Amino acid sequence: MTTELAPPRRRVELVSAIFRFQSLFGLVAVFVAAVAFSPRRNGELVFLSSENLFNVVRAVSEIGIIAVGMTFVILIGGIDLSVGAVLGLTAVGSAVLMVDNDFGVLPTVVIVLLAGLGFGLLQGVASAMFGIQSFIVTLAGMQIARGLARIWSGGQGVAIAYGDGPGEAPVAFSLLGERTFNGLVPIPALIFIVVAALAVVFLRTSAFSRHVYAIGGNEKAARLSGVPVTRVKIAVFAICGLLAALAGIIHAGQLNQGSPNDGFGYELDAIAAVVIGGTSLSGGRGSVVGTVAGALLIGVLTNILRLHGVDSNIQLIITGLVIIVVAGLQQLRPGA
Amino acid sequence: MDDGVTALVEMIGVSKSYGGVRACRDVDFTVRAGEVHALLGENGAGKSTLMRVLSGDVTDYRGTVRVNGSPARFTAPVDAQRAGIAMIHQELDLVPDLSVAENIFLGREPRTRLRTVDRRRMTAETRRLLARCGIALDPRRPVAELRTGEQQLVTIAKALSLDATVLIMDEPTSALSPVEVERMFLVISELRRAGSGIVYISHRMEEIGRIADRATVLRNGAVVAEFDARELTAARAAEAMVGRPVQAMFRARGTEPGEELLAVSDLAVLPRRERPGRREPAGITLTVRRGEVVGVAGLLGSGRTELLETLFGAGPRGRRLGEVRFRGRPVRPRRPRQALRMGIAFVPEDRRISGLAIGHSVLANTVLSIVDRIALAGQVPRRREVSAVRRIVDELKVKLGSVHDPVGTLSGGNQQKVVFGRMLLTEPELLLLDDPTRGVDVGAKAEIYALLGRATEQGMGILLASSELAELIGVCDRVVVLSGGRSVRELDTRAVTEADLLAAAMGESEAVLAVEAS
Numbered sequence: 001m002t003t004e005l006a007p008p009r010r011r012v013e014l015v016s017a018i019f020r021f022q023s024l025f026g027l028v029a030v031f032v033a034a035v036a037f038s039p040r041r042n043g044e045l046v047f048l049s050s051e052n053l054f055n056v057v058r059a060v061s062e063i064g065i066i067a068v069g070m071t072f073v074i075l076i077g078g079i080d081l082s083v084g085a086v087l088g089l090t091a092v093g094s095a096v097l098m099v100d101n102d103f104g105v106l107p108t109v110v111i112v113l114l115a116g117l118g119f120g121l122l123q124g125v126a127s128a129m130f131g132i133q134s135f136i137v138t139l140a141g142m143q144i145a146r147g148l149a150r151i152w153s154g155g156q157g158v159a160i161a162y163g164d165g166p167g168e169a170p171v172a173f174s175l176l177g178e179r180t181f182n183g184l185v186p187i188p189a190l191i192f193i194v195v196a197a198l199a200v201v202f203l204r205t206s207a208f209s210r211h212v213y214a215i216g217g218n219e220k221a222a223r224l225s226g227v228p229v230t231r232v233k234i235a236v237f238a239i240c241g242l243l244a245a246l247a248g249i250i251h252a253g254q255l256n257q258g259s260p261n262d263g264f265g266y267e268l269d270a271i272a273a274v275v276i277g278g279t280s281l282s283g284g285r286g287s288v289v290g291t292v293a294g295a296l297l298i299g300v301l302t303n304i305l306r307l308h309g310v311d312s313n314i315q316l317i318i319t320g321l322v323i324i325v326v327a328g329l330q331q332l333r334p335g336a
Numbered sequence: 337m338d339d340g341v342t343a344l345v346e347m348i349g350v351s352k353s354y355g356g357v358r359a360c361r362d363v364d365f366t367v368r369a370g371e372v373h374a375l376l377g378e379n380g381a382g383k384s385t386l387m388r389v390l391s392g393d394v395t396d397y398r399g400t401v402r403v404n405g406s407p408a409r410f411t412a413p414v415d416a417q418r419a420g421i422a423m424i425h426q427e428l429d430l431v432p433d434l435s436v437a438e439n440i441f442l443g444r445e446p447r448t449r450l451r452t453v454d455r456r457r458m459t460a461e462t463r464r465l466l467a468r469c470g471i472a473l474d475p476r477r478p479v480a481e482l483r484t485g486e487q488q489l490v491t492i493a494k495a496l497s498l499d500a501t502v503l504i505m506d507e508p509t510s511a512l513s514p515v516e517v518e519r520m521f522l523v524i525s526e527l528r529r530a531g532s533g534i535v536y537i538s539h540r541m542e543e544i545g546r547i548a549d550r551a552t553v554l555r556n557g558a559v560v561a562e563f564d565a566r567e568l569t570a571a572r573a574a575e576a577m578v579g580r581p582v583q584a585m586f587r588a589r590g591t592e593p594g595e596e597l598l599a600v601s602d603l604a605v606l607p608r609r610e611r612p613g614r615r616e617p618a619g620i621t622l623t624v625r626r627g628e629v630v631g632v633a634g635l636l637g638s639g640r641t642e643l644l645e646t647l648f649g650a651g652p653r654g655r656r657l658g659e660v661r662f663r664g665r666p667v668r669p670r671r672p673r674q675a676l677r678m679g680i681a682f683v684p685e686d687r688r689i690s691g692l693a694i695g696h697s698v699l700a701n702t703v704l705s706i707v708d709r710i711a712l713a714g715q716v717p718r719r720r721e722v723s724a725v726r727r728i729v730d731e732l733k734v735k736l737g738s739v740h741d742p743v744g745t746l747s748g749g750n751q752q753k754v755v756f757g758r759m760l761l762t763e764p765e766l767l768l769l770d771d772p773t774r775g776v777d778v779g780a781k782a783e784i785y786a787l788l789g790r791a792t793e794q795g796m797g798i799l800l801a802s803s804e805l806a807e808l809i810g811v812c813d814r815v816v817v818l819s820g821g822r823s824v825r826e827l828d829t830r831a832v833t834e835a836d837l838l839a840a841a842m843g844e845s846e847a848v849l850a851v852e853a854s
Contacts, residue, residue: 205715206711207711207714207715210700214693214704216693217693217700218693220689221684221691222704223650225672225704226672226762228671284696285695
């Protein structure tokens with residue numbers, strides 16, 4: 001059965017293998033640069049200290065978790081612009097439920113996660129069943145989530161104080177701001193790593209993920225092949241909303257407050273991480289591994305610039321340029 | 337060679353490689369004034385590459401191209417057009433949201449004195465061109481609303497509007513109904529009389545026998561045979577293309593039909609929303625028994641595709657009248673997923689648009705329909721899917737390097753086999769096939785017919801819609817003729833000729849065309 005097909009197959013395979021891990025190469029390159037340019041303290045490289053490295057992971061954990069959900073949406077050829085606002089809404093919700101309503105940690109977390117899931121689900125229904133483009137649906141969803149967050153919070157940040165009394169949140173919630181494993185690994189970083197690992201495995205082996213890729217690759221063909229397209233699409237938006245809510249809870253725990261303006265512009269950072277990770281905006285091609293690498297790449301870059309005290313405006317410009325360069329490299333991929 | 341007739345175009349020793357693959361090797365090819373020169377070969381034989389050199393689309397080739405005797409080296413398709421060479425591509429290069437007229441005059445719109453687009457002239461001019469091709473279409477309709485066949489005719493009209501002296505037609509009839517094919521042949525004869533040269537690429541041997549003056553056969557990028565059209569037979573051409581004698585094209589009949597599998601009576605669909613260019617079933621009655629191949633014939637717009645889609649649950653939502661019984665029970669699949677569960681499978685008309693995710697692997701495409709059936713606790717066992725795909729790919733003799741290669745790297749016929757394989761993995765009892773050999777080369781065609789034969793031996797029933805009369809007669813036991821969404825005749829293929837079939841399909845066609853035109 002093996003005949004024909006181009007002689008330089010081996011080379012093609014090698015090239016495509018290299019490009020498959022392209023997002024990792026970008027990360028490695030930025031990482032090496034960060035090591036090379038790292039400031040030294042007492043002869044040690046500050047960047048490479050385990051504390052600093054985990055800080056990088058912690059700093060990208062919220063965006064990273066959102067980006068994992070965004071990867072699913074982009075794989076089906078959609079987009080979710082509401083995730084930043086949903087993060088704001090759920091951060092507010094976490095604070096209000098514990099501070100004003102005296103809910104425990106577990107009920108709060110469950111309610112907030114369900115809220116995010118439900119919000120995503122409704123957007124999925126609007127997009128998949130009524131055929132409105134996801135860009136429009138989630139643009140509207142973004143406005144709605146922001147409005148809800150403002151109403152729920154009374155228009156301002158809700159501070160979270162910890163204690164047992166009324167108006168105080170359970171101390172357990174403050175764990176989100178702490179570190180575990182001898183005070184080494186920040187809890188948000190740990191959650192991000194777990195979420196990412198689960199998503200990687202899920203996207204590799206599940207029948208659901210095959211349906212996701214098929215829809216992004218050719219929706220009509222997927223439908224005619226018996227893929228339950230509507231159901232899968234709705235589920236994907238629900239997953240994305242759920243993960244945005246998880247990021248919202250972490251956000252509230254890290255900052256000890258929930259503000260309706262939290263998460264502003266996070267959707268764009270998440271999309272950037274996904275695209276840097278090599279996932280195609282037209283759907284059907286990409287991976288969570290890439291997305292995680294993309295998020296870490298942005299994190300490492302921001303970290304090294306910060307260690308050098310580079311002006312934050314300059315940081316933005318450099319980050320923007322790096323995104324363009326990496327996205328440009330994607331065009332070199334065979335078949336892109 | 338040159339018997340005094342002027343050569344409009346001469347290609348001498350043309351070679352072109354892609355990477356390490358030689359697509360054309362030292363090819364000589366000429367087009368004379370007033371001739372139709374057929375170019376034959378399996379998919380991947382180098383026909384398209386050769387024609388892309390001639391039409392200025394491929395520029396880094398070796399060899400010489402002469403136009404009217406003087407050497408020419410085109411650097412872009414525009415150069416070739418200026419030299420009077422136009423190509424009608426197999427892939428329809430139309431802008432879907434623009435109207436018919438806007439597409440035809442794209443980039444060279446007639447202007448008024450105020451330099452604005454002269455819409456009136458554009459529309460009138462388009463109407464004249466369309467009339468020449470024998471179609472009545474509103475020039476202001478967006479191309480997206482037209483059916484594939486109509487779009488193909490628009491591309492032909494567009495090529496005519498260029499006033500080319502050399503016209504390259506790459507499978508121009510693949511989506512046309514018999515009546516439209518006749519009309520197009522009239523256009524071609526007219527062009528030939530006017531002294532144009534036509535390169536005609538087609539997989540349909542009977543067309544070439546009728547229209548061509550000469551035929552050149554390519555295999556693996558090189559010219560392997562040249563025929564005078566008078567001495568060309570399907571068998572000889574096929575042998576030259578494949579490089580070995582081809583066994584019987586069509587399936588040998590002989591399977592004794594079994595019990596009734598599908599019974600459709602007075603099926604009609606009233607869609608909730610009327611979609612332009614569609615002809616939903618409006619009274620269809622037919623049966624398919626196990627072990628039987630029933631053909632669905634009909635002109636463009638007679639509702640062949642829509643019938644199959646309705647039976648597969650892929651049609652538009654709406655009210656359904658009449659009855660469909662499958663294995664004795666009334667059924668009404670609302671989604672393809674339900675139909676597949678019942679044992680009804682569908683191979684769609686256009687594999688690139690509705691069949692395959694072209695960038696995904698053969699594996700992912702083939703296993704898609706059963707991926708959730710073989711999953712354990714939601715996870716797809718790697719070994720099981722690979723072995724299932726390997727088995728079906730071997731069974732269908734799909735030529736490929738590895739099941740992990742993108743399906744887009746396979747030839748058209750092999751891509752089609754992948755779509756078949758996906759459906760066969762669902763273990764269906766009824767196969768609905770919509771023009772399954774369109775754009776497929778001779779060798780792969782014969783294999784697909786053999787595959788249909790095996791399927792019927794296993795007790796499957798097949799409903800085969802096709803625009804190729806020879807195929808319908810050669811493969812089917814009976815043929816149901818559709819017109820205007822209704823089943824109007826049923827013919828036994830043992831006692832029928834292509835002419836009979838065409839006459840039956842055309843029976844009410846003039847009336848239908850008149851309705852479409854209004």
